[in-house]
Amino acid sequence: MKRRARTLDFRGMVEHRHEADDHLDAPGQAVVVHRGVDRSLTMVCPDGCGEVLTINLDRRSGPAWRVYLEEQALSLYPSVWRNTGCRSHFIVWRSRIYWCDWGDELLSVGVVFEARVLQALSDTLRPYSDVAQELNEVPWAALSACRRLQIRGVVVEGGGDRQGWFRRERT
Secondary structure (H helix, E strand, O other): OOOOOOEOEEEEEEOOHHHHHHHOOOOOEEEEEEEOEEEEEEEEOOOOOOOEEEEEOOHHHOOOOEEEEEOOEEEEEEEEEOOOOOOOEEEEEOOEEEEOOOOOOOOOOOHHHHHHHHHHOOOOOEEHHHHHHHHOOOHHHHHHHHHHHHHOOOEEEOOHHHOOEEEEOOO
């Protein structure tokens, strides 16, 4: 029986993709390929299927994910949604793996950060990713803050194609 990884084990940086293989042997282990700029994140699929994933980080090569390194923790944006193989869907935030089919709750980001997010919102719906960019933060942190503010009743989330867009509650 395969076991899903709950954390990402960041093993460091290498210059070439083929060098990554020497650092990877278990689900959730990952290496950044960096040659002048971040090129890719190579990781053993955390779902436990055994496949090695290469996730593009270089916008010059087309659509790309963003990687955030905070101390020794790694975050990846947007989520990884495999449409082949094991078909897993997951978020990597602060080196923790959140499975989109398990209903994990995102971590608390603290009231000070929530206040910054609330200040960045207005009476008009706005995507959480734009708020994160304005605050120079990982998008998952902004989403978590918006969701917690929503639970407290101070922000409202849009619906339909505006899901993930937030505004202050009108009083």
